[in-house]
Amino acid sequence: MPMPLSLAPGYAKLTYSGVLFPHHMTIPIKFDGTPTPGTNPDLLTKGATTVDAETGIGNFVEVLRPFFNADTHFGLCEIHKVNATTGEDTFIYAFDVGLVGSASGENVPTAQAVITFKTTGGGLYRLYMMEGNQGVNVKLYPPFSAGLLDDLSDFVVGAGSIVYGRDNTYPFTPIAFITKINDKLRKQQGLA
Numbered sequence: 001m002p003m004p005l006s007l008a009p010g011y012a013k014l015t016y017s018g019v020l021f022p023h024h025m026t027i028p029i030k031f032d033g034t035p036t037p038g039t040n041p042d043l044l045t046k047g048a049t050t051v052d053a054e055t056g057i058g059n060f061v062e063v064l065r066p067f068f069n070a071d072t073h074f075g076l077c078e079i080h081k082v083n084a085t086t087g088e089d090t091f092i093y094a095f096d097v098g099l100v101g102s103a104s105g106e107n108v109p110t111a112q113a114v115i116t117f118k119t120t121g122g123g124l125y126r127l128y129m130m131e132g133n134q135g136v137n138v139k140l141y142p143p144f145s146a147g148l149l150d151d152l153s154d155f156v157v158g159a160g161s162i163v164y165g166r167d168n169t170y171p172f173t174p175i176a177f178i179t180k181i182n183d184k185l186r187k188q189q190g191l192a
Helices: 053-067 148-157 183-188
Strands: 010-016 023-029 042-044 050-052 073-082 089-100 111-119 124-130 138-140 171-181
Touching (some): 010 053, 023 124, 042 053, 050 053, 148 171, 171 183
Antiparallel strands (some): 111 171
């Protein structure tokens, strides 16, 4: 029996630039069929349609871009399959997303933003964004007003979303958006 926080059936590991080190965003995904190593896999969206991984991840990054300025490069994305029984991780495919942030404001070097969603299975999906352009010590709760946060949450819970919860169900509603200073980033930058 898989652990409830397992990344099965798969995940995308998205790398994006930071001030000192790159960051890695883990995006749980669900394959449409069995992926073949070395081939761009098809992903199943929340609306039960199929999209190839490069397009699906690209669509997701498009709604992330406004949270980062143009100094942030979204580059390598690795796709992995995870066996639900054994936990064995199999590399499937990699590509360069090739997008940059689109915000005009400066990124905050020590900031961490987290938007939390409830999944249809009762679990939580948390999307972490490091060193974006959001100020720290912000707490917002839905309904979000029209704008970037509303666009992001609409995508994650929408029919075209490739984001899959770790409890094997899709996110269906946002719960909160919270920003803070990340202690690890603060220490890495000599601000301890």
